[in-house]
Amino acid sequence: MITRKQVEEALSAVANASGKGMLLASNGLRNVQVMGKEVIVDVVSDSPVLHQKKKLEVEVLQALHARIDEKLQVTINLTVEAPESPETTLLRGKAIDGIQHVVAIASGKGGVGKSTVTANLAVTLAGMGFKVGILDADIYGPSMPLMFDVISDKPGAIEINGV
Structure with missing residues (x-):
């Protein structure tokens, strides 16, 4: 036994x-x-x-x-089991009113689908009712305007807290 x-x-x-x-x-x-x-x-x-x-x-x-x-x-x-004290991520700088979460998509290599993942994630989250904004910091050719078919649109600026 x-x-x-x-x-x-x-x-x-x-x-x-x-x-x-x-x-x-x-x-x-x-x-x-x-x-x-x-x-x-x-x-x-x-x-x-x-x-x-x-x-x-x-x-x-x-x-x-x-x-x-x-x-x-x-x-x-x-x-x-979940860890007893979950790790907190600290973002430096002042908080921006209206922004609760930041999702960063990055890679050390080109051509791996970062823009595609970003666009799909943004569309999915927006479809779920979330407010979504994208900052495409690709200095060699931002592709978000092409993916969202807004190439001819010019980016605009709004004033927030006097800035």
Whole structure:
């Protein structure tokens, strides 16, 4: 008969999804249920990254099969806990009235679709009822006027707080 202690011993060599520390030492194994040849484990990943979570899942499965029984039926309930204090992004400068969120789209390489992503994101958010503005800072040829078919339109300026 398989015991909880055997499951814990089998998983003692499994590292966290991020590779920082061990699963058991960081309280990543939350629950173990054993019913005959079936084991259900609740595992908490320390990383929300998909490939790291999948790797953790595979390592848990391999450890249980290698150390207990190859024919063991294993169900892994994998979750990720939100960090206790979410990171805050600080924007420098004064806040601009009416702007609550800034989404920056950038890449160190040209021709990867930044303008296309920007245009599609703007249209989608506007379709959802959000007010959207785009600043195309491409000094080699802004493409937003072309994408929105407003090449002949001239940009305008409005006064805000005397500026």
